[in-house]
Amino acid sequence: MNDSQSSKDVQETASDTARRVAEWMYENDAATQAFGMRVEHVAPGYARLRMTVRPDMLNGHGTCHGGMIFTLADSAFAFACNSGNALTVAQSCDIDFVNPAREGDDLIATCEERYHRGRSGIYDTVVKTADDTPVAFFRGKSRTIGGPLVEDAPRQ
Amino acid sequence: MNDSQSSKDVQETASDTARRVAEWMYENDAATQAFGMRVEHVAPGYARLRMTVRPDMLNGHGTCHGGMIFTLADSAFAFACNSGNALTVAQSCDIDFVNPAREGDDLIATCEERYHRGRSGIYDTVVKTADDTPVAFFRGKSRTIGGPLVEDAPRQ
Amino acid sequence: MNDSQSSKDVQETASDTARRVAEWMYENDAATQAFGMRVEHVAPGYARLRMTVRPDMLNGHGTCHGGMIFTLADSAFAFACNSGNALTVAQSCDIDFVNPAREGDDLIATCEERYHRGRSGIYDTVVKTADDTPVAFFRGKSRTIGGPLVEDAPRQ
Amino acid sequence: MNDSQSSKDVQETASDTARRVAEWMYENDAATQAFGMRVEHVAPGYARLRMTVRPDMLNGHGTCHGGMIFTLADSAFAFACNSGNALTVAQSCDIDFVNPAREGDDLIATCEERYHRGRSGIYDTVVKTADDTPVAFFRGKSRTIGGPLVEDAPRQ
Secondary structure, eight states, rough: OOOOHHHHHHOOOHHHHHHHHHHHHHHOOOOHTTTOEEEEEEEEEEEEEEOOOOGBOOOOSSBBBBHHHHHHHHHHHHHHTTSSSEEEEEEEEEEEESSSEEEEEOEEEEEEEEEEEEEEEEEEEEEEEOOOOOEEEHHHHEESSSSSSTTTTTTO | HHHHHHHHHHOOHHHHHHHHHHHHHHHHHHHHHHHTTTTEEEEEHHHHEEOOOOGGGBOOTTSSHHHHHHHHHHHHHHHTTTSSOOEEEEEEEEEEOOOOOOOOOEEEEEEEEEEETEEEEEEEEEEEETTTTTTEEEEEEEESSSSSTTTSOOOO | OOOHHHHHHHHHHHHHHHHHHHHHHHHHHHHHHTOOEEEEETTEEEEEEEEOGGGBOOOTTSSSSSHHHHHHHHHHHHHHTTHHHSEEEEEEEEEEOOOOOOOOOOEEEEEEEEEEEETEEEEEEEETTOEEEEEEEEEEEEEEEESSSSTSOOOO | OOHHHHHHHHOHHHHHHHHHHHHHHHHHHHHHHHOEEEEEETTEEEEEEEEEGGGGGGTSSSSSSSSHHHHHHHHHEEEEEEESSSSSEEEEEEEEEOOOOOOOOOOEEEEEEEEETTTEEEEEEEEETTTTEEEEEEEEEEEEEESOTTTSSSOO
């Protein structure tokens, strides 16, 4: 690390790092892109993603497959728990489905950190439709297993 | 319902019904098809599905997105908990990720009923690679909310 | 129901009902009393309970038994989800233990409603020590199965 | 460690170690004793415990407090996940309550290891009444954090 980079690290805020990590993750995350998810906002320990329910996301009952709702919630969790620029993965997740989502629905997943200490974290994602109807409540538990995702950004 | 159909119903075993429901569900389940899942075996309260990890299923860490693993486990759960020909949905699910899956891995999800009474059920899905490495342990809780999926098959 | 009672019902606020239900529940809840729990505050969809870790609550590792921490969190959940004066029970609960509790620790469990519609609810309890160290994060899912707990109070 | 001890270690089976660890744990576990739990059987990755529902274990609805059912399931989990003689604690637990338990019921909790690798494990406990009615399904995730519980027994 050279001097100019070091001084840049010091100046970069946690919010800036969260945004840079999110950009890097999104570019490299084929699944999140394949589902047409948009990262609307990221901040330290926080992420909000949006996904429109497509015909190929419906299950045999004609509603959005629970796996697609989970994937959206889990992606929001991934962006939130990696926002500090340390490689972090999901250990376990719980999801409660409270209302079905339908084709064309715009789903918004908002993830917030509940707890973080050392390598362990707990994050809650709520998935709602655009008219604010709750679809699912998700809780993810994370484990930090590695170093920086964006090499020239600080670990926050 | 005519007489011949009625007598057919009586003769149809729970295993036959499970297979017919699975065929009907698969034909109508766009998401399960879109992921290239194959239904390998269904029986009353049981389903085994297979899915190959594609490049568009990878996350920003280069491993299979947890949402894809969940979706496979959840589809196996759906086939198992609907096998009695009564419309049944997921209420809540827990998943533990124990090993990453990689591009090209053949994932096999095996779901078994643990408990069933009235409208409520508990099902366990294990996801493994073809060489028997466990990838995820999933527990789904179901709620029966409606009538038959296949109109001319009995409710088992 | 006579006229004076009816008019009383109309005037009773949801907060008053929550308190009356909590008093009734506490008087009838042998387990919550046996653990020395104190109900510090109740409100609609909310409860805060306190319990001091006693020597007979320790496990084989010399720390507070996870079952005691769960019991405190679950009691807070029970007071919160019954606060509307309709008999409600726990369907399922998840708990994450993040720090051990020790003999003499004063544990405070705060439960808040996350979601409620019809007969189903989702409630989050956080258990902390008196110096604000998180001990456990608990999520409970409730199901309303019956009528009023306090006969002469309204269902809120 | 002297020679005679070393040769003893080699000869001691995993089943013998599980029993010795269980005896040690039970003697030191005030909570498990206070609830009158009996350890009926232990083996590597396995434990079966029994508890009779006492009047002081009832909740405000007159049935066994969910916390007591959890505590029994959690104790069975503790005996099972420590059976290899390495200090192991619960990280998180999920429980589903499927039938109420009543005063005088003899509850039997049977815990089995589902997965174990390195420091992480997944264990399932089923709690039933003596007449085989399921009361609760519990899944515990463990983390090994230390050395032997019984100093002169091997780590299995």
